[in-house]
Structure formats: structure tokens, C-alpha cells
Amino acid sequence: MHDTALAKKVAYQILSQFDKSYRWFTRITRGAQERFEQGKWKETQVASKQRxxxxxxxxxxxxxxxYHLIAVHRKDETFWQxxxxxxxxxxxxxxxxxxxETFYNSVIGRLFKHRKIDNSFMFVLPSRCYLPGPDRPKVVNSFDTxxxxxxxxxxxxxCYRYNIPFENYDRDIANLETALRKRLTTTQLASVHTVEILKPTFFRGKAAYLIGRICMPEETLPFVISLQRSDNSELFVDALLTERKDLSVxxxxxxxxxxxxxxxPAEVSAFLQELLPNKxxxxxxxxxxxxxxxKTVFYRNFLQHMENTDDRFEAAPGIRGxxxxxxxxxxxxxxxxxxxxxxxxxxxITREHVKDCYRLVKMSDRVGRMADTHEYMNFRFPLNRMHPALIEELKATCASSLTFTDNELIISHLYIERKMTPLNVYLQQETDKDNVYNALNELGLCIKQIAMANxxxxxxxxxxxxxxxxxRVIFYDYDEICLMHERHFRELPKSDDPYAIDTLSVGPNDVFPEQFEHFIVGKRPLKTILKQLHGDLMTAEYWRTVQTKCARGDIQHFTPYSADIRFPR
Structure with missing residues (x-):
């Protein structure tokens, strides 16, 4: 077979495999509605991992x-172009x-071990610019106002029907109407010319969301109806979200x-971008x-940002890990x-253990409390943008992951994560007592909600x-995480001898929650507030109770918006 015919066959195989994988992705996604209607929460978690x-x-x-079709490395650059x-x-x-295009990039990356990150071989840049609009009617329903x-x-x-009866339809309609009238003035309500809602329902965990917007001549507001299923297998409207910050969270x-x-998906994400311009x-x-x-879009965004800035990479603020x-x-x-x-x-621990921990978080329900991380191979940084002190520190700590060329630093394996203010830095700098109180309350809630997610x-x-x-307080250091059943929570021995714990038989999986107060936060005033708010975290009984719930298979649901906007039932 001559090269052009082979090139066509390779291209066709890549696209047909992509189409097959998207059909698979769609089949699992489409099943979300039935899982929600029937309250199949364990199946929901399994489906999320499968996808x-x-x-x-x-x-x-x-x-x-x-590889079965061609001798990959015998083909020259012209063939792959x-x-x-x-x-x-x-x-x-x-x-x-x-x-x-991203799937194609992944195939080429795998074939050449990420050594050909070049736009003549891969779609480093997109083949075309997507202009939102033409497919809008395919993804949005408009409602008469x-x-x-x-x-x-x-x-x-x-329009949006579910195979599950409403708990109290009239109450929910009244709640929704009251919430909208509270949010908009009479003049604003009269000026609403369109309400648009994305056609797909957005399912996650134990909730479903209708996501759209209210369009007025002068402004556009989010319009999100949050639905849940009661323990009695009935549907109820939990909240109406009209603030961007609530939608952002x-x-x-x-x-x-x-x-x-x-x-x-391009049209759906373009609509969401209009709703959430800061995302x-x-x-x-x-x-x-x-x-x-x-990850592909991130890399393109990263390249664009590098072109438009001139600051240098440096060690992140906070205590070194x-x-x-x-x-x-x-x-x-x-x-x-x-x-x-x-x-x-x-x-x-080992390097492989750390990778396993990050994989576990990727596969788990992160309940709004664990940062998503994205793994990259052979990520390239321009050397002239790396601070000399950072290069020296990288050489001293991570030499096996580094390759230097004349003008680039290539890091063989890294994770990219959203930047946040480290909580210890925040608590050192924050002077407002209410903000400190909120941060410590959030810290306790964060630990508890992660535990309830097993x-x-x-x-x-x-x-x-x-x-x-x-x-919001978010956890981001995963090298010591494990499933709840892998730890043995124990009380400290009651003894006048301060060294009594040393005489105990302490197993490698034993944990003594009473000691948590000594190291979660350092300063005494902060410890006092944390104990007042979440003193149960410092008891073995609390952790054993959570273990029992996890072992039973209880699946928790934490709403991403505050309790005060939830509707009364």
C-alpha cells in the first residue's frame, strides 16, 4: 500500500476510534437521568469512574x-504531516x-512519547476557530416571557420531564416564582425578553440542574433550577440560582x-462561557x-499567556512541601x-504511591473540597522565563524529572492545579475576625465532607x-490520603504518664484524633476556635461513625450553594 493510501487509513482509524469512544461516553452520560430518577447513587459513582x-x-x-497497520518509526515526517x-x-x-483533534494529539503523543509537540504533526493550535451561534438552536430552548x-x-x-412524580408541584412553582420576584424589580421583570435554558439537564451526584439565563435589555443573569430526589422517590425543586458566584461555585x-x-459540546461550553465570563x-x-x-485548551491558553507576559516562574509562596x-x-x-x-x-511512601493517590482523587467524588489536578508529560517551559533560583531548587529536588535543551526546560511528569492562597498564609495575614472564623469553620467542614466522601x-x-x-477551603495535598476503612481510629490511653503512648502497641494504620488539635492549626487562638466549631473532629468516636456510614455505602450530598437559598419544604 502506498503512503497516501496508508496515511488515509491511519487518519480514518483515529477518527473512527474517536467516534466510537464518544458514543461510549454519550451512552454513559445519557444513563444519568435514569440513575437520578431511580436513586441509583452507587451506580452514579461507578458510571462517573467508567466515563x-x-x-x-x-x-x-x-x-x-x-502499530498493527504500519511500522510507525520507519515513516518520515512527511508521512505524519x-x-x-x-x-x-x-x-x-x-x-x-x-x-x-485532542484525541488525535493524544495518539501522536503516545506514538512518539510526547517528543513531537509541533503544530505540523499535532493540533497544538486548533485547525479552525469555532464561532458560537450557528448551533445555538441545537443546544438551547427559549421560553415565552x-x-x-x-x-x-x-x-x-x-419541556423538561422526568420519570418521577413531583413531591409538591404547586409549592415548587410558588417557591420559584417568589424567588424570581425577590431577585428582580417589577421593572426588570417587565423588561425580560427571553429565558434560555440549555437542552441537556446537568446531572451530578444526587442533584440535577437546568442551566440557563434571563435576558433583559441591559443585563443577563444566570437562571439555574436545582432539582433533587427525595427519600420517598419524589422530585423537588431545591433552589433557584440567579447569582454568578453561586453558579461559579x-x-x-x-x-x-x-x-x-x-x-x-463546543456550543454548550460557549453558552456557559457567556454565563460565566470569569471561568x-x-x-x-x-x-x-x-x-x-x-488540558489541550489549557495548553493553548498557557502559550497565549506566555506570549503576552514577561514575568518569570518562581517557587510558589508558602511552606515547602x-x-x-x-x-x-x-x-x-x-x-x-x-x-x-x-x-x-x-x-x-514511594513515587508510585503518590501517583496512585492523585489517581484516587481523580476517580472520587471530590464533593467541592478536593482540587482537580491535571497530569502532563514532557511539559516545556522557556528557560529564559525561569528564575535562576527556581532552576537551582528544581535541580536540587527533582533532577530526574528535568531535561534541559538550549532554550527549554522539559519536565517529564507534572501536575497542574488551580492556584489558591495557602490557608496558613491566609490566616497569618487576615486581620478580620469574621473572615478568620469563616476560614476555620470552612476548614472543619472541608475535612468532614472529604471524610464523608470515603x-x-x-x-x-x-x-x-x-x-x-x-x-471556600479546598484540600490539595494528596500524598497521604487513603480510603476510610484503611485507618484504625483509637483513643489515647488515659494515664498520668505523658509518654504513655510510647508504651502502647501502635500499628502503622493507627490514628489518634485527640492529637489533631496539636497540628491542624498552630496558634492557640486558632486552635480554640476550631475546637469550638468542630471539636468532634478530635474524637475517635466521630471518625468511627463516619467509617460505619462509608462501610454501609451511604452516599452524601453537599449542595454547592448556601443553605439559606434552599427552598422550604
Whole structure:
């Protein structure tokens, strides 16, 4: 077979494997509604994990097929450039062309071990610029606003139907109407010309969301109806979200990916971007479960940011970690984390263990309390943008992960994570007593909610938590996490001898919660507040109770918005 025919065959195989994987992705996503209606919460968690693994499975199958077809490394650069050109032609009119380009990049990356990050071989830049609008009618429903508010809500629920009865339909309509009238003045209500809602329902955990906007001549507001299923297998409206900050937290980087069934992800993410202009485009793709494409969009955003700035990478602020070396670009909203070559004596773990911990978090329900991390291979940094002190520190701590060329530093394996203010730094600097109180309350809630999601955080020093601009505390240091059943929570012995614990038989998995107060936060006033708010965290009984719930398979639900906007039932 001559090279052009082979190039066509390779391009066709990559695209057909992508299409197959997207059908698989869609099938799992589409099942979310039935799982929600029937309250199949364990199946919901299994489906979430399955959907994350689809990509790697499809990628491995595709690479194996290509190796079976051709001698990959005997083909010259011209051949692979031809494959890319043919693939781009095949994508004409494809409804998921941008995701297919990312899949193509992953295949080439796997074939050449990420050594050919070059736009002539891969779609480092997109093949075309997507202009939102033409596919809008395919992803959005518009509702008549010339009727009464109640009639508009009736028409919404005629359109969005679920195979589950309402707990109290009239009450829910009244709650929704009251909430909207409270949010908008009479003049604003009269000026509303359109209400638009995305066609797919957004399912996550034990909740479902109708996501849209209210359009007025002078402004546009989010319009999000939050639905839940009662223990009696009935549907109820939990809240109406009309504030951008509430929607922003709902789409937060510490939450699991939504299941929202669409064949037009570019148009859906463009609509969401209009609703949430402060969210980066890559974050929105990730929130829809397209985390690999989110990584592609992130890399393009990163390259663009580098072109438009001149600051230098430096070590991240805060106390140095014992396992990870962390650095950042001051003008950019992420941190870069590299596993160190050697760990401190106190860390009895391996490099592979650390990777397993990060994988566990990826697969778990992050309940709004654990930052999503994104793994990259052979990530390239311009040497002239690296601070000399940072280069020296990287050489001293992570030498095995570094390769230097004349003008680049290539890091073989790293994680990228959203930048937050480390909680210890925040508490040192914050002078407002209410903010300190809120941060410590959030810290306790964060630890509790992670535990109820069946994860024991392990190292709970406050330096391992960050605080967001919305005041939420998020955990981000995963090297000592484990499942709840893997720890044995014990009381300290009652003795006058301060060294009595040394005489105990202490197993490697034993944990003494009474000691937590000595190291979660350092200063006595902060300890006192944390104990007042969350003193139960310092008791073995509390942790054993959570263990029992996790062992029973209880699945918790934590709403991403505050309790005071939930409707009365």
C-alpha cells in the first residue's frame, strides 16, 4: 500500500476510534437521568469512574491498531504531516471536531512519547476557530416571557420531564416564582425578553440542574433550577440560582464532572462561557467531563499567556512541601507540582504511591473540597522565563524529572492545579475576625465532607489546604490520603504518664484524633476556635461513625450553594 493510501487509513482509524469512544461516553452520560430518577447513587459513582477511563482505553486500542497497520518509526515526517492534513479534512462538519483533534494529539503523543509537540504533526493550535451561534438552536430552548411568571415555569416543566412524580408541584412553582420576584424589580421583570435554558439537564451526584439565563435589555443573569430526589422517590425543586458566584461555585474546580448529554459540546461550553465570563474555557470543558480536551485548551491558553507576559516562574509562596516541589508564574492562575526525587524521612511512601493517590482523587467524588489536578508529560517551559533560583531548587529536588535543551526546560511528569492562597498564609495575614472564623469553620467542614466522601485526608496541616476567592477551603495535598476503612481510629490511653503512648502497641494504620488539635492549626487562638466549631473532629468516636456510614455505602450530598437559598419544604 502506498503512503497516501496508508496515511488515509491511519487518519480514518483515529477518527473512527474517536467516534466510537464518544458514543461510549454519550451512552454513559445519557444513563444519568435514569440513575437520578431511580436513586441509583452507587451506580452514579461507578458510571462517573467508567466515563473517566474511556479515554485511556480508546487511546490504547487506537495506538495498538496503528502499530498493527504500519511500522510507525520507519515513516518520515512527511508521512505524519500528511496524516494530519487528511485527518483535518475528515473533520469538516464534524460536531465534535475539537474533541477529535485532542484525541488525535493524544495518539501522536503516545506514538512518539510526547517528543513531537509541533503544530505540523499535532493540533497544538486548533485547525479552525469555532464561532458560537450557528448551533445555538441545537443546544438551547427559549421560553415565552410574555405570559405570567408561573406560566413560564409551567412551560419549562412541560419541556423538561422526568420519570418521577413531583413531591409538591404547586409549592415548587410558588417557591420559584417568589424567588424570581425577590431577585428582580417589577421593572426588570417587565423588561425580560427571553429565558434560555440549555437542552441537556446537568446531572451530578444526587442533584440535577437546568442551566440557563434571563435576558433583559441591559443585563443577563444566570437562571439555574436545582432539582433533587427525595427519600420517598419524589422530585423537588431545591433552589433557584440567579447569582454568578453561586453558579461559579457550582462549576467549581473541586467538584466532580457533570453528566450533560450533548452532541455539540463546543456550543454548550460557549453558552456557559457567556454565563460565566470569569471561568476559563478549559475549566468549562473539564466540567462537562471532557478533561483531556480541557488540558489541550489549557495548553493553548498557557502559550497565549506566555506570549503576552514577561514575568518569570518562581517557587510558589508558602511552606515547602516534603513530597512535591511547587512553582508558579505570578501572573497566571495555576501552580505546577513535581514529585521530588527523595522524600523526607517522615514520609514512608514511594513515587508510585503518590501517583496512585492523585489517581484516587481523580476517580472520587471530590464533593467541592478536593482540587482537580491535571497530569502532563514532557511539559516545556522557556528557560529564559525561569528564575535562576527556581532552576537551582528544581535541580536540587527533582533532577530526574528535568531535561534541559538550549532554550527549554522539559519536565517529564507534572501536575497542574488551580492556584489558591495557602490557608496558613491566609490566616497569618487576615486581620478580620469574621473572615478568620469563616476560614476555620470552612476548614472543619472541608475535612468532614472529604471524610464523608470515603477519603481520609491524612496530613491535615493547614498548609495543605487553600482558600478560594469565594472563601471556600479546598484540600490539595494528596500524598497521604487513603480510603476510610484503611485507618484504625483509637483513643489515647488515659494515664498520668505523658509518654504513655510510647508504651502502647501502635500499628502503622493507627490514628489518634485527640492529637489533631496539636497540628491542624498552630496558634492557640486558632486552635480554640476550631475546637469550638468542630471539636468532634478530635474524637475517635466521630471518625468511627463516619467509617460505619462509608462501610454501609451511604452516599452524601453537599449542595454547592448556601443553605439559606434552599427552598422550604
Amino acid at each position: 473517566i477511563t474511556i479515554y485511556e482505553t480508546s487511546l490504547s486500542d487506537t495506538v495498538a491498531e496503528i 500528511q496524516v494530519k492534513r487528511i485527518f483535518a479534512q475528515q473533520l469538516e462538519g464534524h460536531p465534535q471536531f475539537e474533541l477529535a 410574555t405570559t405570567t411568571v408561573a406560566q413560564m415555569y409551567h412551560s419549562i416543566f412541560k 457550582t462549576f467549581g474546580f473541586a467538584r466532580s464532572y457533570f453528566m450533560a448529554d450533548t452532541q455539540n 476559563k474555557h478549559f475549566e468549562l470543558y473539564m466540567s462537562l467531563g471532557h478533561y483531556k480536551h480541557g 516534603l513530597v512535591m516541589m511547587v512553582f508558579h508564574l505570578p501572573s497566571y492562575g495555576v501552580v505546577f507540582k513535581i514529585i521530588k526525587d527523595e522524600f523526607a524521612e517522615s514520609k514512608k 477519603i481520609f485526608p491524612g496530613d491535615m496541616l493547614h498548609k495543605n489546604f487553600g482558600i478560594t476567592r469565594h472563601g
